[in-house]
Amino acid sequence: MRTLVLSAEDVAATVRHVGLDALMDEVIAELHEACDDQHGIHNYDVPKREGFSYDNPAVGLLEWMPLLKRDAEAFIKLVGYHPNNPWKRGLPTVLSSLLKFDTTNGHLNVIADGTLATAIRTGAASAVASRILARPDSSKLGLIGAGAQAVTQLHALSRLFPIREVYVSDIDPRVAESFEGRTETLNLSGVSFHVCSANEVARSVDILCTATSVAVGGGPVFEDGALSPSVHINAVGSDFPGKTELPRSLLDRALVCPDYLPQATWEGECQALPPEQLGPDLMQLVRGCSQYAANRTRTTVFDSTGFALEDYVVLGVLERIAQQIGLGFEIDMESRGDPHDPYAGLAGAPGATGRVGMGLVEAMDSGFARNGQGSEVRAVKAGSKGSKP
């Protein structure tokens, strides 16, 4: 039984193969379709995510986001959030891995880097909600927090709206100033960028995306006042208890739509609101899109915490394309042999004669790994040698 491994480079090559715009369009379409499913979320079991939050050795969070597609397969995303990564370690704030399992036997079918996938699906989720809640002629986009997610917010929204002016703010001026340069891959033409304060951004735009790494208790990230009465806001950075971005007065007058209610009331903007103030979730929005589009003349909020269905959808798209073009590696990762004897594969191995502490390299030199007596250390290019059973 093989496991398909899609590294960051494989995922990037998959995206390059189809093209960034085509890939984003596909993820937006498939996420919309998954939300529009007649049986909707009832096809899936999606517990709210859990995780570890810590201050040492760095401020961070490690979470697991499970999903069961009934009668089919299971999925888990493992995601780390370490807001000091970019400047202290040269790494993205959000790093993640995506894993898919066969529910007939527990076999790990796929493991993929989830970092680019997360950014793409987060942009796509905002696009799905904004298409319903924002005015179709929205041309001014605001970004408060100009890091990694801001890039895909702009990309996804530019696929659906005639964006002409982008207003950018970040508490770190280096990030705000570098934003335009980081959008060069997006093929945007005729778009003007303006770096300004968070309040100026909020006042100037038709659609606002907040994608900050604001600390717990550090919000709101802009002041309420003089916003367009029909502004649509994608609140992306509120995804932990106490970590919110929007002013309460704005939430009180807006239609607030959570992505996934059980999670958003725990860790999104919705955590501040009583049940009677909660609007339709993403599935309800999509299924009642013409009804909810009537709200485009008022203030609306998409409370995006990010949930496993989005990750499951983007992995499905990437896996399908990677398989078609033979990207990635297939490896024998799990042990086989006598199902009742975990030691069966060790028979005759040097470790079985009393040597302990043998490293992999030493084991390979000894022929242990090559001679088929242990788990095979073997990798084949995906699609190059048969197909996965």
Ligand SMILES: NC(=O)c1ccc[n+]([C@@H]2O[C@H](COP(=O)([O-])OP(=O)(O)OC[C@H]3O[C@@H](n4cnc5c(N)ncnc54)[C@H](O)[C@@H]3O)[C@@H](O)[C@H]2O)c1
């Ligand atoms: N909703 C989702 O599905 C989803 C998905 C991924 C990430 N996120 C969240 O989105 C946020 C951004 O993630 P990222 O990957 O872009 O991180 P990032 O580190 O690349 O960018 C975040 C930026 O926010 C800025 N910032 C922090 N506090 C601010 C404030 N008060 N005002 C303005 N700017 C501020 C930082 O300087 C940083 O440049 C994080 O909170 C992350 O948890 C949400």
